[in-house]
Amino acid sequence: GIQVEQSPPDLILQEGANSTLRCNFSDSVNNLQWFHQNPWGQLINLFYIPSGTKQNGRLSATTVATERYSLLYISSSQTTDSGVYFCAVEDTGRRALTFGSGTRLQVQP
Amino acid sequence: DAGITQSPRYKITETGRQVTLMCHQTWSHSYMFWYRQDLGHGLRLIYYSAAADITDKGEVPDGYVVSRSKTENFPLTLESATRSQTSVYFCASSQGRSPLHFGNGTRLTVT
Numbered sequence: 001g002i003q004v005e006q007s008p009p010d011l012i013l014q015e016g017a018n019s020t021l022r023c024n025f026s027d028s029v030n031n032l033q034w035f036h037q038n039p040w041g042q043l044i045n046l047f048y049i050p051s052g053t054k055q056n057g058r059l060s061a062t063t064v065a066t067e068r069y070s071l072l073y074i075s076s077s078q079t080t081d082s083g084v085y086f087c088a089v090e091d092t093g094r095r096a097l098t099f100g101s102g103t104r105l106q107v108q109p
Numbered sequence: 110d111a112g113i114t115q116s117p118r119y120k121i122t123e124t125g126r127q128v129t130l131m132c133h134q135t136w137s138h139s140y141m142f143w144y145r146q147d148l149g150h151g152l153r154l155i156y157y158s159a160a161a162d163i164t165d166k167g168e169v170p171d172g173y174v175v176s177r178s179k180t181e182n183f184p185l186t187l188e189s190a191t192r193s194q195t196s197v198y199f200c201a202s203s204q205g206r207s208p209l210h211f212g213n214g215t216r217l218t219v220t
């Protein structure tokens with residue numbers, strides 16, 4: 001099956017710093033999504049982004065499908081950004097998402 | 110309230126017992142999914158459904174049974190629970206190729 005690799009696995013930032021999270025995938029995909037799992041365990045959809053660039057407030061994402069990677073940018077980080085960020089892809093063989101192992105982000109005040 | 114609801118939030122059961130986790134969505138999404146989340150393994154797909162009466166296996170289906178007689182419900186049954194099925198279970202739904210939305214999860218402990 002498709003492989004999804006996220007980097008870095010862990011990230012510690014001071015409040016106000018910017019960061020870039022990366023997601024690499026091993027095969028062609030039909031769609032790619034980013035999720036945030038907050039400290040209470042809730043999984044929130046951030047972006048549905050099979051290709052191109054999208055922005056939502058301080059967060060933006062870019063997917064370059066031809067090169068098989070996606071980036072999630074977090075600007076002016078806040079403590080509420082802490083949690084785990086997951087990238088997930090839908091390959092061409094199955095209508096379900098395969099998740100990466102996540103990037104654990106800790107934003108310190 | 111609109112959205113996707115899982116019940117119960119927490120469940121403790123004994124090895125060998127049958128357990129059913131419930132999932133209900135109010136969006137009329139065609140696709141529904143069950144994932145389990147374990148430390149060291151991330152989120153893994155158990156089963157999914159493209160529509161009522163259509164289900165398919167995911168990555169880790171052994172020991173689980175699903176059904177989907179109505180579009181809005183997608184229960185997951187552990188026929189004979191084992192300790193290895195201790196996990197957090199997430200139900201999710203989407204309308205085709207659109208954003209996936211998760212319920213709040215069920216934390217299951219098998220003793």
